[in-house]
Amino acid sequence: MNERLRTAITEHGLTFEALADACSVDPKTVSRWVxxxxxxxxxxWAVANCLAVDEMYIWPEQRTVSSTSELAASQPSGIIETYTNRASVPRDLWLSLLRDATHQIDVLVFSGTFFAQTNPHIARMLRExxxxxVRIRLCFGDPDGAAVVTRGHEEGIGDTLAAKIRASLTYYRNLVHVAGCEIRLHDTTLYNSLFRYDEHLLVNPHIWGQPASANPILRLRNTASSEWFAPYTASFDAVWATARPWTPNHRHPYKEH
Structure with a gap:
């Protein structure tokens, strides 16, 4: 229980609902914070500003974390945050990066099942x-390609990966003819899954034999001093250039032409 946060809300004369509205989140989210x-x-930052208190007073354990993140941001790598695994990345971060993108969204995955299953409005948001x-490029593994067969074997799931890709693609079939949105299939060995939103990039390195969800996430920002951002985005462009356009078969949505 975060007693400091609960007390600050009470002393400020607010309800959970009022604080949630001020921070543009669900009241249940505020309950989880408390x-x-x-x-x-x-x-x-939003909570501290609304309650007129120091952020570090409410979350003193974040003082070291924030200092570490600030130090990382000044490093040539351009890393501003790291996460133990994909599930550790806050859902709000995925949503805010997508909503705030103004010129480019790039996604490179094998199946990317979580991308749609954790956000049932993903197709609508991408269309918007x-x-x-915003230029949108979504690149999935070719379910009939050799790379997917190899990856499925390495993860010990066989043909399941190909099935996951076909299922994942059904979420995006209505985006195929949206201007500015392209979907392609690649047959490439992936060393990382990539999620780019303008000058922010989430890199999900692949550890042999493990699903991408179990591997860490690096959050990079493109700055004048960053050295990692450009090579990763260049690797996306290289894979994209060799990928083939995907066109859904609406009579058989789980199959591609």
Whole structure:
């Protein structure tokens, strides 16, 4: 229980619902914060500003974490945050990066099942971004390709990976003809899954034999001093150039032409 947060809310004369509205989150999210969950950085700032208190007073354990992140941001790598695994990345971060993108969204995965299953509105949100002028490129593994067969064998799941890709693609079939949105299939050995939102990049390194979800995430920002951002985005472009366009078969949505 975060007693400091609960007390600050009470002393400020607010309800959980009022604080949730001020921070643009669900009231249940505020309840989780009070129960002890630590919000993403931008929500910590919003809460502290709304309650007129020091962020470090409410979440003193974040003082070391914040200092580490600030130090990392100044390093040539461009890393601003790291996560133990994909599940450790706050859902709010995925959503905010997508919503805030103004010119480019790139996704490179094998199946990317989680990308849609954790956000049932993903297709609508991507369409809205495309209609706002954002260039969207989604690149999935070719379920009939050799790379997917190899990866499925390495993970010990056989043909399951190909089936996951076909299932994942069904979420995006209505985006194929949206201007500014392209979907392709690659037959490439992936060393990383990549998620780019303008000048922010989430890199999910692949550890042999483990699913991408069990591997760490590096969050990079493209700055004048960053050295990692450009090579990773160049690798996306290289894979994209060799990938083939995907066109769904609406009579048989789990199959591609």
């Amino acid at each position: 129960a002890g969950r630590i919000p993403h950085r931008r929500h910590r 971004r495309a209609e706002a002028g």
